[in-house]
Amino acid sequence: xxxxxxxxxxxxxxxxxxxxxxxxxxxxxxxxxxxxxxxxxxxxxxxxxxxxxxxxxxxxxxxxxxxxxxxxxxxxxxxxxxxxxxxxxxxxxxxxxxxxxxxxxxxxxxxxxxxxxxxxxxxxxxxxxxxxxxxxxxxxxxxxxxxxxxxxxxxxxxxxxxxxxxxxxxxxxxxxxxxxxxxxxxxxxxxxxxxxxxxxxxxxxxxxxxxxxxxxxxxxxxxxxxxxxxxxxxxxxxxxxxxxxxxxxxxxxxxxxxxxxxxxxxxxxxxxxxxxxxxxxxxxxxxxxxxxxxxxxxxxxxxxxxxxxxxxxxxxxxxxxxxxxxxxxxxxxxxxxxxxxxxxxxxxxxxxxxxxxxxxxxxxxxxxxx
Amino acid sequence: xxxxxxxxxxxxxxxxxxxxxxxxxxxxxxxxxxxxxxxxxxxxxxxxxxxxxxxxxxxxxxxxxxxxxxxxxxxxxxxxxxxxxxxxxxxxxxxxxxxxxxxxxxxxxxxxxxxxxxxxxxxxxxxxxxxxxxxxxxxxxxxxxxxxxxxxxxxxxxxxxxxxxxxxxxxxxxxxxxxxxxxxxxxxxxxxxxxxxxxxxxxxxxxxxxxxxxxxxxxxxxxxxxxxxxxxxxxxxxxxxxxxxxxxxxxxxxxxxxxxxxxxxxxxxxxxxxxxxxxxxxxxxxxxxxxxxxxxxxxxxxxxxxxxxxxxxxxxxxxxxxxxxxxxxxxxxxxxxxxxxxxxxxxxxxxxxxxxxxxxxxxxxxxxxx
Numbered sequence: 001x002x003x004x005x006x007x008x009x010x011x012x013x014x015x016x017x018x019x020x021x022x023x024x025x026x027x028x029x030x031x032x033x034x035x036x037x038x039x040x041x042x043x044x045x046x047x048x049x050x051x052x053x054x055x056x057x058x059x060x061x062x063x064x065x066x067x068x069x070x071x072x073x074x075x076x077x078x079x080x081x082x083x084x085x086x087x088x089x090x091x092x093x094x095x096x097x098x099x100x101x102x103x104x105x106x107x108x109x110x111x112x113x114x115x116x117x118x119x120x121x122x123x124x125x126x127x128x129x130x131x132x133x134x135x136x137x138x139x140x141x142x143x144x145x146x147x148x149x150x151x152x153x154x155x156x157x158x159x160x161x162x163x164x165x166x167x168x169x170x171x172x173x174x175x176x177x178x179x180x181x182x183x184x185x186x187x188x189x190x191x192x193x194x195x196x197x198x199x200x201x202x203x204x205x206x207x208x209x210x211x212x213x214x215x216x217x218x219x220x221x222x223x224x225x226x227x228x229x230x231x232x233x234x235x236x237x238x239x240x241x242x243x244x245x246x247x248x249x250x251x252x253x254x255x256x257x258x259x260x261x262x263x264x265x266x267x268x269x270x271x272x273x274x275x276x277x278x279x280x281x282x283x284x285x286x287x288x289x290x291x292x293x294x295x296x297x298x299x300x301x302x303x304x305x306x307x308x309x310x311x312x313x314x315x316x317x318x319x320x321x322x323x324x325x326x327x328x329x330x331x332x333x334x335x336x337x338x339x340x341x342x343x344x345x346x347x348x349x350x351x352x353x354x355x356x357x358x359x360x361x362x363x364x365x366x367x368x369x370x
Numbered sequence: 371x372x373x374x375x376x377x378x379x380x381x382x383x384x385x386x387x388x389x390x391x392x393x394x395x396x397x398x399x400x401x402x403x404x405x406x407x408x409x410x411x412x413x414x415x416x417x418x419x420x421x422x423x424x425x426x427x428x429x430x431x432x433x434x435x436x437x438x439x440x441x442x443x444x445x446x447x448x449x450x451x452x453x454x455x456x457x458x459x460x461x462x463x464x465x466x467x468x469x470x471x472x473x474x475x476x477x478x479x480x481x482x483x484x485x486x487x488x489x490x491x492x493x494x495x496x497x498x499x500x501x502x503x504x505x506x507x508x509x510x511x512x513x514x515x516x517x518x519x520x521x522x523x524x525x526x527x528x529x530x531x532x533x534x535x536x537x538x539x540x541x542x543x544x545x546x547x548x549x550x551x552x553x554x555x556x557x558x559x560x561x562x563x564x565x566x567x568x569x570x571x572x573x574x575x576x577x578x579x580x581x582x583x584x585x586x587x588x589x590x591x592x593x594x595x596x597x598x599x600x601x602x603x604x605x606x607x608x609x610x611x612x613x614x615x616x617x618x619x620x621x622x623x624x625x626x627x628x629x630x631x632x633x634x635x636x637x638x639x640x641x642x643x644x645x646x647x648x649x650x651x652x653x654x655x656x657x658x659x660x661x662x663x664x665x666x667x668x669x670x671x672x673x674x675x676x677x678x679x680x681x682x683x684x685x686x687x688x689x690x691x692x693x694x695x696x697x698x699x700x701x702x703x704x705x706x707x708x709x710x711x712x713x714x715x716x717x718x719x720x721x722x723x724x725x726x727x728x729x730x731x732x733x734x735x736x737x738x739x740x
Binding site for chain 2: 063214248
């Protein structure tokens with residue numbers, strides 16, 4: 001065997017897993033494109049025309065590094081949210097920020113609490129920095145706040161992850177419940193409150209912004225309703241010192257100047273946001289109806305996707321997924337026991353939902369026959 | 371004192387340093403913009419018109435996540451370089467890739483070898499992952515290959531960093547010397563060969579590509595001659611298993627779709643590359659002359675910047691830098707003892723170099739008077 005540099009003990013222990021297989025990867029493996037791209041909770045309604053125009057204007061400036069302080073973007077967000085720019089850190093999507101938080105708070109072998117079946121990329125980061133994942137089950141397709149709290153206390157966990165609204169189930173807790181959870185959380189435990197889908201949730205879902213608590217990081221993104229997943233731009237909101245700590249570990253010149261330009265324009269275009277929010281609600285209703293038309297039950301959703309109970313076990317739902325892919329429909333599904341009976345369909349343009357609707361009956365039939 | 375989550379021992383030990391203060395930060399502090407942006411080794415010649423057109427076409431697609439495998443971009447690079455796509459990993463600029471390499475190969479307190487005054491962002495990552503930096507001096511403004519090797523052997527370092535051509539001095543070693551260095555390097559030691567400025571170096575500077583060695587990672591970027599610094603796109607070339615290991619730690623969906631689209635177009639536009647290379651050579655000659663006109667000696671450069679010896683000590687050169695900033699010229703300077711007598715001026719468009727030339731005499735005079 002060739003002598004070669006030895007990765008660290010931690011890296012040697014890691015599998016080369018990918019949290020998600022991307023649709024392009026699947027398309028290459030299939031040898032043909034999908035007709036409906038409804039698996040990654042992207043926003044088929046696109047970035048706003050004003051945001052596209054801002055990108056076009058910015059293109060010629062891409063020879064310059066982006067502003068390492070993300071000053072203009074943070075200023076706009078701070079004004080919108082009624083907080084200071086010292087309460088906001090910008091990162092390469094929530095994915096990037098999750099990695100930075102795990103890196104900051106988790107020593108090797110320390111426990112990190114999440115729900116069994118929640119965001120796999122968070123789990124990937126926990127493993128990647130040597131943390132030990134402690135996952136509590138969902139209850140009735142919702143993350144269970146009491147169980148999360150119990151696990152935090154029992155394990156003395158430095159970090160806990162909670163998405164509200166939830167991915168992959170689309171369920172949510174009211175702001176009051178979240179606030180109560182925050183109030184009883186041990187102050188030594190950092191909470192990541194992932195609000196990637198906050199803009200599509202019913203009023204009363206997101207707690208008031210409170211940047212006085214050092215142990216709460218709320219994460220938001222331009223990847224969903226703003227239609228900028230391809231530009232990797234998210235942000236964390238928190239107490240000033242908690243935010244300042246990111247300066248010790250973040251890649252200061254890591255944000256693209258294009259993401260900055262696009263996100264700045266996107267914030268200003270409130271009409272587009274309102275329009276997308278309305279489209280998402282229309283799409284959710286359409287997906288509920290499609291499920292009903294096939295005698296399936298759709299879980300009510302606060303997100304830009306709808307999770308549909310296929311009515312049997314995980315193997316059956318997986319077969320439905322495969323049969324949909326055969327019919328050129330890209331969707332994904334929860335994998336954890338209990339949740340795995342479902343498939344998860346992103347809200348897309350009406351024509352893509354129609355393609356899904358057309359394919360679903362045949363896919364169910366084939367899955368039942370198979 | 372409020373009880374709050376405790377960062378890891380390592381993170382608590384880190385200062386909140388920023389490797390570089392960006393020009394936008396300085397502009398905000400100054401209260402006015404620079405007239406000549408010549409400090410960050412960006413390419414003022416811009417991305418090519420075809421690349422800008424590709425960005426414009428891609429803007430509307432930004433609602434989609436980028437391809438996690440960077441398949442098209444890697445395929446184009448592999449074809450250009452005559453290697454396999456399994457020999458290439460794409461990252462968020464060389465900065466991002468450097469962090470991933472340190473994370474893969476450096477355990478806490480392990481020694482990492484570099485040159486005293488070499489790339490600060492690399493040092494930032496070494497500190498950030500708990501490594502111990504061992505820095506050998508430059509000799510006659512070049513990184514000294516023998517001293518680097520001695521330090522690697524003495525310390526049994528798992529990782530060594532070498533930039534060829536060098537930043538911040540602009541000097542270089544011929545391919546033969548680099549190849550000899552690679553051949554005698556202990557096979558357990560990973561070499562990062564940073565070739566960010568490879569495209570502006572004289573022929574015979576870059577060794578032939580050889581992806582058989584598991585302990586060499588060559589890093590290149592679209593930030594310099596391709597004029598895409600603002601899109602954060604770099605790549606590492608290496609042996610297949612060495613490249614595969616990145617899958618364990620990289621942020622799989624971290625690349626922007628825009629960077630993918632732009633870099634793909636930039637590779638195809640060889641005419642623009644050739645034109646920029648010629649402009650860089652013209653600019654270097656112009657900077658050599660500007661230095662001579664002020665009785666300063668310019669170090670011959672293989673990069674898109676020229677490092678100018680201000681002829682006195684580091685304090686004097688710092689004053690020259692400050693006086694240039696007073697005159698709205700953004701440049702930077704090396705900070706390590708011995709190198710710090712210099713300022714470093716990026717090649718820019720002729721009109722920006724004229725602004726620098728006009729300001730330099732006054733700045734030198736003021737620095738001498740001060």
